[in-house]
Amino acid sequence: MSSIHTNRSAMTALATLRQIDAQMETTMRRLSTGLRVNDASDNAAYWSIATTLRSDIKAKGAVVDALGLSGAMTDIASAGMSQAVDLAAEIKAKLVLASEPGVDKTKINKExxxxxxxxxxxxxxxSFNGQNWLYGSPEIISMPASIKDYGGFTSVGYIEVDKGQTTLIDPGNNSNGLLTKDRAVTTAGGSAEIFYLLGSGTAGTAKQITLDANTTADELSGMLQAIDDMERDLIDANALLGVKASGIERQEAFTRTLIEVSKKALGRLVDADMAEESTRLKALQTQKQLALQALSIANSQTDMILLLFR
Known part of the structure; x- marks a missing residue:
C-alpha cells in the first residue's frame, strides 16, 4: 500500500541511517581515544574496575619513587660506612706500627x-635529602615500601632502619655513637681498661685512643682491642645497610612488576582493538552509503505516485 502521508520505506531507511551514525560515532570515539571503555556509560562494571586500577597504578608509582629515594639514602649511608670501616682499619694499622720499638709515637699520633x-x-x-643515618640522634627510619589492600582496607607498608645501629656520632650522647662509645677491654697485661676514639668518653675513667711518647705497650694492646671491637661494629652496621639496600632493590623491582601487570590488566579491560575498529569503520561507511541510497529511493516513491495522475 502506497501513501502520501506516511512513507514507511523512508522511515525504515532513516532509522537504519540513524543507527549506523550512532555506531560510527562509537567507533570514531574508540579510534580517537584508543579506549573501548572510556566512561561509565560504555560499561559501568569495567569502568569502575579500570578506575580503581588506575588509582592503584598511581599509588604504586609513588611507592617506586619513594623506594628510589630510600635506595639513594641507603647507598649514601653504606658508602659512608664503608669509608668509616676503611679508616678504622687505617687507625688499627697505625696502632700496630706504634707497637714497633723505637717508633716515634707522636708523629703517628698526628696521623x-x-x-x-x-x-x-x-x-x-x-647525608641525602635532609637525612643522615650516620650522624645525629638514634631513631627508627620508616620508608614507604608497598601499598597493602586487603579486606577493603588500604595501608602503606614500610621498610624500617634502626638508626641506632648505624649512628657513628651522636653529638648529644657519646654512648650512642659507634665511634664515640666506650670500649671496655682487657689489656695484654691483664688490666681492665676503657677506651674511646672520638668525643669525650662516657665513663669517668675512659681513656682516649691517642699516642704520646709515654704510651706503653700494654696501653697499645688495649687500644688495639678497642679499635678491633669498634671495627666489628662498623662492619656489622655496613652489613645491615647492605641488607636494607638489597631489600629496597627487590621491593622496587617487585613493585614495578606489579605496575606492569596492572597496566596489562587495565588494557584488557578498556583498550580498543584498533585493527577491529578500523575494519568496523570501513564497513559502517559502506552501510551508510547504502542506507543513504535506500533513503533516496524511498523518498522517490511519491514522485512515482504523481505519475499515476498524469
Missing part, C-alpha cells in the same frame, strides 16, 4: 688525628 678528623667528616657529610 691518627687526621684519620679521626676524616671519620668526623664522613659521619657529617653522609
Amino acid at each position: 691518627l688525628d687526621e684519620l679521626k678528623a676524616q671519620l668526623k667528616n664522613v659521619a657529617q657529610s653522609s
Whole structure:
C-alpha cells in the first residue's frame, strides 16, 4: 500500500541511517581515544574496575619513587660506612706500627688525628635529602615500601632502619655513637681498661685512643682491642645497610612488576582493538552509503505516485 502521508520505506531507511551514525560515532570515539571503555556509560562494571586500577597504578608509582629515594639514602649511608670501616682499619694499622720499638709515637699520633678528623667528616657529610643515618640522634627510619589492600582496607607498608645501629656520632650522647662509645677491654697485661676514639668518653675513667711518647705497650694492646671491637661494629652496621639496600632493590623491582601487570590488566579491560575498529569503520561507511541510497529511493516513491495522475 502506497501513501502520501506516511512513507514507511523512508522511515525504515532513516532509522537504519540513524543507527549506523550512532555506531560510527562509537567507533570514531574508540579510534580517537584508543579506549573501548572510556566512561561509565560504555560499561559501568569495567569502568569502575579500570578506575580503581588506575588509582592503584598511581599509588604504586609513588611507592617506586619513594623506594628510589630510600635506595639513594641507603647507598649514601653504606658508602659512608664503608669509608668509616676503611679508616678504622687505617687507625688499627697505625696502632700496630706504634707497637714497633723505637717508633716515634707522636708523629703517628698526628696521623691518627687526621684519620679521626676524616671519620668526623664522613659521619657529617653522609647525608641525602635532609637525612643522615650516620650522624645525629638514634631513631627508627620508616620508608614507604608497598601499598597493602586487603579486606577493603588500604595501608602503606614500610621498610624500617634502626638508626641506632648505624649512628657513628651522636653529638648529644657519646654512648650512642659507634665511634664515640666506650670500649671496655682487657689489656695484654691483664688490666681492665676503657677506651674511646672520638668525643669525650662516657665513663669517668675512659681513656682516649691517642699516642704520646709515654704510651706503653700494654696501653697499645688495649687500644688495639678497642679499635678491633669498634671495627666489628662498623662492619656489622655496613652489613645491615647492605641488607636494607638489597631489600629496597627487590621491593622496587617487585613493585614495578606489579605496575606492569596492572597496566596489562587495565588494557584488557578498556583498550580498543584498533585493527577491529578500523575494519568496523570501513564497513559502517559502506552501510551508510547504502542506507543513504535506500533513503533516496524511498523518498522517490511519491514522485512515482504523481505519475499515476498524469
